[in-house]
Amino acid sequence: xxxxxxxxxxxxxxxxxxxxxxxxxxxxxxxxxxxxxxxxxxxxxxxxxxxxxxxxxxxxxxxxxxxxxxxxxxxxxxxxxxxxxxxxxxxxxxxxxxxxxxxxxxxxxxxxxxxxxxxxxxxxxxxxxxxxxxxxxxxxxxxxxxxxxxxxxxxxxxxxxxxxxxxxxxxxxxxxxxxxxxxxxxxxxxxxxxxxxxxxxxxxxxxxxxxxxxxxxxxxxxxxxxxxxxxxxxxxxxxxxxxxxxxxxxxxxxxxxxxxxxxxxxxxxxxxxxxxxxxxxxxxxxxxxxxxxxxxxxxxxxxxxxxxxxxxxxxxxxxxxxxxxxxxxxxxxxxxxxxxxxxxxxxxxx
Amino acid sequence: xxxxxxxxxxxxxxxxxxxxxxxxxxxxxxxxxxxxxxxxxxxxxxxxxxxxxxxxxxxxxxxxxxxxxxxxxxxxxxxxxxxxxxxxxxxxxxxxxxxxxxxxxxxxxxxxxxxxxxxxxxxxxxxxxxxxxxxxxxxxxxxxxxxxxxxxxxxxxxxxxxxxxxxxxxxxxxxxxxxxxxxxxxxxxxxxxxxxxxxxxxxxxxxxxxxxxxxxxxxxxxxxxxxxxxxxxxxxxxxxxxxxxxxxxxxxxxxxxxxxxxxxxxxxxxxxxxxxxxxxxxxxxxxxxxxxxxxxxxxxxxxxxxxxxxxxxxxxxxxxxxxxxxxxxxxxxxxxxxxxxxxxxxxxxx
DNA sequence: GTGAAAGCGCTAACAG
DNA sequence: CTGTTAGCGCTTTCAC
Numbered sequence: 001x002x003x004x005x006x007x008x009x010x011x012x013x014x015x016x017x018x019x020x021x022x023x024x025x026x027x028x029x030x031x032x033x034x035x036x037x038x039x040x041x042x043x044x045x046x047x048x049x050x051x052x053x054x055x056x057x058x059x060x061x062x063x064x065x066x067x068x069x070x071x072x073x074x075x076x077x078x079x080x081x082x083x084x085x086x087x088x089x090x091x092x093x094x095x096x097x098x099x100x101x102x103x104x105x106x107x108x109x110x111x112x113x114x115x116x117x118x119x120x121x122x123x124x125x126x127x128x129x130x131x132x133x134x135x136x137x138x139x140x141x142x143x144x145x146x147x148x149x150x151x152x153x154x155x156x157x158x159x160x161x162x163x164x165x166x167x168x169x170x171x172x173x174x175x176x177x178x179x180x181x182x183x184x185x186x187x188x189x190x191x192x193x194x195x196x197x198x199x200x201x202x203x204x205x206x207x208x209x210x211x212x213x214x215x216x217x218x219x220x221x222x223x224x225x226x227x228x229x230x231x232x233x234x235x236x237x238x239x240x241x242x243x244x245x246x247x248x249x250x251x252x253x254x255x256x257x258x259x260x261x262x263x264x265x266x267x268x269x270x271x272x273x274x275x276x277x278x279x280x281x282x283x284x285x286x287x288x289x290x291x292x293x294x295x296x297x298x299x300x301x302x303x304x305x306x307x308x309x310x311x312x313x314x315x316x317x318x319x320x321x322x323x324x325x326x327x328x329x330x331x332x333x334x335x336x337x338x339x340x341x342x343x344x345x346x347x348x349x350x
Numbered sequence: 351x352x353x354x355x356x357x358x359x360x361x362x363x364x365x366x367x368x369x370x371x372x373x374x375x376x377x378x379x380x381x382x383x384x385x386x387x388x389x390x391x392x393x394x395x396x397x398x399x400x401x402x403x404x405x406x407x408x409x410x411x412x413x414x415x416x417x418x419x420x421x422x423x424x425x426x427x428x429x430x431x432x433x434x435x436x437x438x439x440x441x442x443x444x445x446x447x448x449x450x451x452x453x454x455x456x457x458x459x460x461x462x463x464x465x466x467x468x469x470x471x472x473x474x475x476x477x478x479x480x481x482x483x484x485x486x487x488x489x490x491x492x493x494x495x496x497x498x499x500x501x502x503x504x505x506x507x508x509x510x511x512x513x514x515x516x517x518x519x520x521x522x523x524x525x526x527x528x529x530x531x532x533x534x535x536x537x538x539x540x541x542x543x544x545x546x547x548x549x550x551x552x553x554x555x556x557x558x559x560x561x562x563x564x565x566x567x568x569x570x571x572x573x574x575x576x577x578x579x580x581x582x583x584x585x586x587x588x589x590x591x592x593x594x595x596x597x598x599x600x601x602x603x604x605x606x607x608x609x610x611x612x613x614x615x616x617x618x619x620x621x622x623x624x625x626x627x628x629x630x631x632x633x634x635x636x637x638x639x640x641x642x643x644x645x646x647x648x649x650x651x652x653x654x655x656x657x658x659x660x661x662x663x664x665x666x667x668x669x670x671x672x673x674x675x676x677x678x679x680x681x682x683x684x685x686x687x688x689x690x691x692x693x694x695x696x697x698x699x700x
Numbered sequence: 701g702t703g704a705a706a707g708c709g710c711t712a713a714c715a716g
Numbered sequence: 717c718t719g720t721t722a723g724c725g726c727t728t729t730c731a732c
Contacts, residue, residue: 011497054493054497056469056472056473057473058473059470059473059475060410060413060414060473060475061414063410064408064410064411064414069470071470079429079435079438079439079454080432080435080436080438080439080641082430085429085430085435086430088429088430088456089429089430089458092456092458096460096463101455101466101467101470102455102456103453103454103455103471104429104453104454104455104456105451105452105453105454106438106442106452106454108439108442113446116451117451119406120409120419120421120451121453122406123406123407123408123409123410125409125410125475143404146404147361147404236641236642236644236645237641237644240645265642265645266645268645268647269645269647272647291430291586292586292615292642294586294587295586295590295615295616295618295619296647297618297619297622297646297647
């Protein structure tokens with residue numbers, strides 16, 4: 001009756017092992033989890049049966065009882081971003097150390113997908129969640145938090161100090177970049193960024209740019225703000241296009257400051273094609289210090305985010321929350337620094 | 351007795367909804383899954399209860415019964431690789447279309463981690479697996495296959511035609527590169543690659559290099575083979591170091607051919623620093639055509655792998671297997687092509 | 701030392 | 717149209 005019509009191969013279960021070994025299923029469970037003493041001979045029988053039938057306990061069924069899978073989920077918008085992947089690397093590092101498994105859910109900057117994937121992970125499979133959102137979706141995050149799911153939000157300030165976050169101070173980081181550029185006498189600084197509509201983080205960087213101008217007594221010029229609508233998926237290309245277009249208008253800045261290194265790469269290319277020398281004619285400054293910035297021509301001067309550290313700390317925090325440890329500081333702000341390379345020098349006087 | 355001592359907040363379950371709405375749990379299940387007709391009024395009561403208690407069905411418990419979660423796992427060694435992320439993008443695209451959720455497990459080129467993560471995913475959580483391995487681990491893959499887990503292996507030829515794979519012909523791809531270089535009169539072609547010990551794919555590329563030399567009557571010179579032990583984690587840097595070191599010896603090739611674009615970036619940098627002009631003094635040819643190769647200086651001539659297509663096809667194949675459809679061809683070989691840009695020109699005669 | 705049985709949250713017969 | 721119940725694979729009392 002319950003014949004081969006059933007789906008898939010019936011995976012071997014604890015019951016099979018029990019009958020193969022001629023013991024009770026609780027005994028099998030006990031030898032697998034070493035949860036109480038089992039006589040050596042019985043243990044051997046069980047182990048043999050497991051070996052013979054190539055048995056692997058079903059983590060999910062276990063999770064259903066135990067309410068823990070020792071897996072954590074990471075929601076991120078874009079796997080191909082070097083920034084994300086460096087943070088992931090940091091997460092992974094402590095996950096491994098603490099014997100958690102990290103599962104990635106990638107949303108491709110799709111808002112609905114973000115919700116779908118997060119929910120799918122949360123629905124009892126994972127013990128906790130690290131959230132890189134591509135959006136300002138406080139309500140959704142708040143909902144998760146309220147369901148008592150251990151969560152930490154990375155790279156986005158939330159306004160709600162209750163929810164654990166690990167971030168940098170984006171505004172003052174960019175402000176520092178402007179300061180740096182000003183020390184090289186730049187007064188015409190063109191800012192290239194993602195569009196700021198959806199993202200606190202991006203907006204804060206823009207505010208940092210504005211604050212930096214003000215602080216250094218530079219008048220704001222709307223012509224010197226280039227925003228890509230591209231939602232990050234092809235940032236380098238869009239940095240290229242934006243600047244290529246911009247250059248045609250003939251109104252030149254002395255420096256480009258970008259909200260991400262990837263934009264800078266495209267800008268470098270565009271400037272080269274249009275016959276400008278970097279940094280002699282125009283300076284270019286990035287933000288992130290991703291790996292590749294050590295290999296551009298010229299080498300990219302940029303603001304370093306502590307990406308791996310961000311991942312380490314986020315995961316540490318999450319584990320503490322999961323394991324119910326006392327968490328002293330749940331809103332962590334990481335330091336940044338400027339990496340001086342070749343792409344910035346003194347402004348050409350005009 | 352079963353008091354607040356229990357871990358976590360007790361998530362609201364279907365039972366809670368049933369009693370809140372005053373119906374049977376099967377009715378709740380039925381409205382959630384639309385699996386049989388439910389009177390409008392009852393349905394409303396249930397929906398209200400769900401809303402009110404902020405209920406989300408537990409996918410895992412469902413999966414335990416249904417033996418399907420509509421999630422597929424992807425095992426990959428390194429999230430930061432642009433090559434991988436492009437393939438992932440292709441996988442994701444069809445996953446979304448077919449209403450599957452993609453879960454990534456990242457192994458950081460750790461062999462044991464690979465097994466651990468794969469097992470964790472397999473153990474009943476996912477419906478199928480796409481496997482990018484960092485290693486030649488046929489035995490492990492075979493074991494999975496034998497357990498009747500739907501699996502497709504990407505970017506690695508397996509020798510076992512039973513197991514579904516989607517790959518390119520690495521050997522002839524590299525051979526084509528050598529041919530291409532030879533058409534530009536190159537006779538001293540230095541090959542830069544990962545060490546080939548662990549990876550069929552890498553080994554096949556090397557064999558392609560050898561075959562290419564032979565075909566074009568070029569004597570093999572072991573001095574012109576540079577292999578990085580770095581296991582990929584910092585390929586660009588190691589391409590840089592290898593070539594920097596190599597250049598000091600004074601024995602110059604007319605062209606560098608690499609097993610991955612990322613190496614080429616480092617080589618470009620090294621050559622620049624040592625005062626060589628690319629391509630006038632020395633040509634450089636990459637392999638993969640990842641995004642960034644459109645932004646190097648000079649633009650990188652390279653072999654294009656159909657990365658997104660690879661992902662699309664792998665996922666299509668996997669879904670067909672999961673859903674028990676007839677699969678005509680389970681070992682798919684994708685075409686490649688050479689993208690001509692700026693980094694290769696005629697060999698300087700010496 | 702070990703077994704029997706309840707139950708995690710859910711679906712799918714089977715009844716009515 | 718709706719309710720009852722068995723059972724997915726596992727852990728964990730409670731007995732013996």
